[in-house]
Amino acid sequence: MFKSAFYLYYDGFRSMVVGRTLWKIILIKLFIMFAVLKVFFFPNFLATNFDTDAERVDHVLSNLTQPLADKK
Amino acid sequence: MIEQVDLTMVNWARATFALTAMYHWIFVPLTLGLSFICAFFESIYVKTGNEQWKKLTRFWMTLFGINFAIGVATGIILEFEFGTNWSNYSWMVGDIFGVPLAIEGIAAFFLEATFFAVMFFGWNRVSKRAHLFSTWMVAVGSNLSAVWILVANGWMQYPIGMKFNPDLARFEMVDFLAIATSPVAISHFVHVTSAAFLYASLFVVAVSSWYLLRKRHLQFAKRSLTVACTFGLLASLFVAFTGDEHAYHAANVQPMKLAAMEGLYDGEAPAGLVAAGLLNFSKKPGDEEDPFIFEVKIPMVLSLLANRDINSFVPGINDLVYGNTAENIMGVEEKMVRGKLAVAGLGDYKTAKKSGDQLAAGKALTLFEQNSDYLGYGYLDYAEQAVPYVPLIFYSFRVMVGLGTFFILLFMVYLYLLYKDQLEKQALLLKIGVSSFLLGLVAHEAGWIVTEVGRQPWAIQDLLPVTVARSNLDAGTVEVTFFMFLILFTALLIAELKIMAKQISIGPEGD
Known part of the structure; x- marks a missing residue:
């Protein structure tokens, strides 16, 4: 069963015509997304700026409550 | 409060999200609708045994594959943006969105991915019926993916089945069923998916009309049109019906949007x-x-x-x-008073917890809970901030409804002329048919503008405005990513259009 499943994919990919161009585009796109955009332009703000969940909670709560405190 | 926030950052973050979502939505509805259209074509092939229907199925399946491949993972960028530009929001809704999105990932994606290979590579390896089953499973799986995203979106429009945890600054799920079966989420899902079926039908109409204009693949084009126009007509009537239901729910839970x-x-x-x-x-x-x-x-x-x-x-x-006392409507000004009490209660609770004053913490928590339904209004500075930009919503709504009505007529005229075998002589109509796909895209994007701009200023209806949902970032950082995406998306779109156009130009003979 595993062998036939393997050959389903293997032969399928080998016989593709348009599919090869598509796969190139997909791979380039995924590379740009995960190796460039995610790493250099889209760091997770809370994950990179705070070490613990307690600090993250404190930051978010400050954002939720600070504006009013500023006005007092 | 809002004037203290860098509105430029919020607006660039909104523009980036809108750009990404609108780009993503070029591909998604075509995947949702074309998967079913392929399943219909293949069902006819299996039923009749006519090889022409097989050729036709394989051609549309190739176009479906191209669209799927280019569109795949464009939604992931939205997730990146949540973590970077909308970190407060992401933190607060993590518990609510985690379950629906995990279900989507496990159930729908694997269902889709498993049968996808059989659908594309299994023509000569599995029986006709097993192949047909795979094609239907891809269609069902694709559309199941949409369920959970739209449940999440529906929750943002009508947040139910949750409780805010002030210790963790999170909305926590207390009733999964209430969230999953929210009337807003359900009406949203049926409206969006039926609109996707309509959009995909227009795609088939556009390509087939182009063949008829060029006097190529005439029989193939007419067969495709017969199925697509029937499906499109039914879908467009259903879109009108579900749109009415959608507006009815908006009137009840988002009356400002309807106004x-x-x-x-x-x-x-x-x-x-x-x-x-x-x-x-x-x-x-x-x-x-x-x-x-x-x-x-x-x-x-x-x-x-x-x-x-x-x-x-x-x-x-x-x-x-x-406000309108005669109609028992509480105005935004009164909601703002209650919202500010909620914000004050939350702030006092945080301070009291830190100092270990349990009594003060209990009082502050009570104050917060008594007013928490109006939390978001506590961040507004004046009542008029609760009004979205009316002209954009008003005209987008009319563009969507106007085009939706036009599509019903278009499908009816096409079906009539197909029945009379007169369609290929109607050059002007066929040119309109070719452009109808672009009009379908305009209608879709206009619909999303109504839904999303119409609920401004809220990221979560009544509870969290976009100005508080944001991350503490400089506007410049977000501005750079906006233009980067604009260039990237344009390049990818050109690449897809070129591949798609090439395949359409080759036609079914080139399969």
């Missing part, structure tokens, strides 16, 4: 529906100016659509902003 859709400033009983109108752009809530330069109104229809009662009162923007 903006209609340019209705002063509530009426009975209220008429504006069939067409020219808005007065200088009109502001609370002033004496006329909202319209001219308008054509259908009496009582808005009352019927909003409340299922032709004599009922439909609140306008002024009623919602300033």
